[in-house]
Amino acid sequence: MTDEGIETRRVEKLLLPILDGHRRDAGRLVQILRQAQEALGYLPAAALTVIARAVDLPRARVEGVAGFYSFFHQNPVGHYRVLFSDNITDRMLGSAELIDRxxxxxxxxxxxxxxxxxxxxxxxSCTGMCDQGPALLVNGRALTRLSAERVDRISELIRGQVPLADWPPDYFVVADNIRRRDALLNTQWPAGEALQAAIARGAEAMLSEMKLSNLRGRGGAGFTTHIKWESARRATCRHEPAARYVVCNADEGEPGTFKDRVLLSNYADLLFDGMSVAGITIGAQQGLVYLRGEYAYLLPALRANLERRRQSGLLGPALCGHPDLAFDIDIHLGAGAYVCGEETALLESLEGKRGVPRVRPPFPVSEGYLGQPTVVNNVETLCKAALIAVHGGAWFAGLGTKQSTGSKLLSISGDVESPGIYEYPFGVSVAQVLNDCGAGNAQAVQVSGPSGNCLAMHEFSRHIAFEDVPTAGAFMVFGAHRDMFEVARNFAHFFAHESCGFCTPCRVGTSLVANCMDKIANGLGSQYDIGEIFKIHRLLHAASHCGLGQAACNPLFDTLNKFRPAYERRLRSLDFEPAFDLDQALASARQMTGRDDPAAHFGLAARVTGVEP
Ligand SMILES: Cc1cc2nc3c(=O)[nH]c(=O)nc-3n(C[C@H](O)[C@H](O)[C@H](O)COP(=O)(O)O)c2cc1C
Ligand code: SF4
Structure with a gap:
């Protein structure tokens, strides 16, 4: 047998239990690759061959999936793989110096x-620990509150080859930092309370309560939840056996957002109740949580919770003792791709594919997971649905504003005294929030992450609400001493890194913009580059396939309009004029070639034809 054959045999033996554990199901490819990497340290060629054979997919397809996700490696990585979170808030807390150290x-x-x-x-990209940064992941585990001393100790632990299990446990503590509670965070029910309430109401009545509540999605787009649920309930199942699905979007990849992390660690029963309520309302028997890979540390507790619910009849067949009701929940881990938060990319990933957003329509409510009607909702939305099951839609609609009912969780970070989670009824002013979190000298707030809006001081009287300043939850505060150009540059690199590459405007545009920002940062930019950024902004907005590309230039557009001096003081010349006459300098060349037509003159051709030579 060749060396290659011996290696394949060895890998096959190691991967067998993993493949069998996933029933050799190609739909579980992302989960298989994750576990294979855990077992082997990385994904060698032999592993991809073995997996492709086992799940009956072309090897190129398996390699394509492995290559898509940033947490998968096809070459050896360090025995200790350290990844520093690179959000702007980590940088503000000194992460760049700590990496060098x-x-x-x-x-x-x-x-x-x-x-x-x-x-x-x-x-x-941001690991969702902005309230306790700088942060890093070591072999996938989150470490928070880094300091120079902690980094020195980490280097000693690595050099001493100390297993992670023996590192100081307080390095891995993730604090909740809940600072302000309202309707959701004040809830302390026993598991199953909301599910029982929904069962007592019945599916149609539950839908009516959802309609009355006017709950809108908390994941960013703000779509009305009851319309989604009703559409999925009424949609025809296109495949046999008929099935519907509830998917919880726990990808939380938007830099500066960490409220779902806190809900998952403290309010998991409320979430699982909310998913079960959605399940019995739309007629689904299976729920799936798509948990971002960075939150893998939450997995054991979440799985244990699901098992407890099964034991007490709150999941599984004969739900809550009703023989005609069944619902169960499974958890899938992501593998480091921000775009997988987009609901159709998420569904692709759940099906074991590259996380490339689908063409819509069809929308997930009619053709979602495995082509069946599917509701995709954010963690917070599903927790809110649980509240509505118990208190009713009218109660919920009485909170917040008319168009933005209920409360909203904000993840507050940056230049504030008390970063953490703040829950407010919708309609609260930005100024009030800034006051509560101790942001004394804020010059700007980035609301809803890089995809959202950058508000300047004159806008602090505006209100957090879908009708004014909508948000998925991030609230990053920048003090007067911060350089807003560097903030925008960090975001430009984030989008360039996270573009999935499917469509050209986004793949190329995000990189061009990041390059432009670097050029300006290096003192080589001019007004021309500013013009280019605006041009690319229009192109990305109009021609991108999904929300990532459409929003990618938002932070630059906002900061250019509101913090222009931060750019202009870096430009080589505010109004660039060449120091010599290029057309005149080309005269001898024209003479030698015997040409004197407009196209042979610099600038003239453009004036005559409208096209630059
Ligand atoms: C690039 C991109 C990333 C997204 N990331 C998330 C995410 O991490 N969590 C989330 O709930 N929604 C995210 N969304 C929005 C989802 O596509 C979808 O609208 C949401 O999950 C629907 O749930 P909701 O109606 O409860 O808000 C993202 C959208 C885009 C375009
Ligand atoms: S816009 Fe960007 S992220 Fe979205 S599909 Fe196109 S390349 Fe991928």
């Missing part, structure tokens, strides 16, 4: 694996 201590270059294969240090 760790690299120097470990004698390694950032982005490379040490020669002995012991360690690699790099960055990753």
């Amino acid at each position: 760790l690299c120097n201590k470990l004698w390694i270059e950032r982005g490379k694996v040490s020669e002995d294969g012991l360690v690699s240090v790099d960055t990753t």
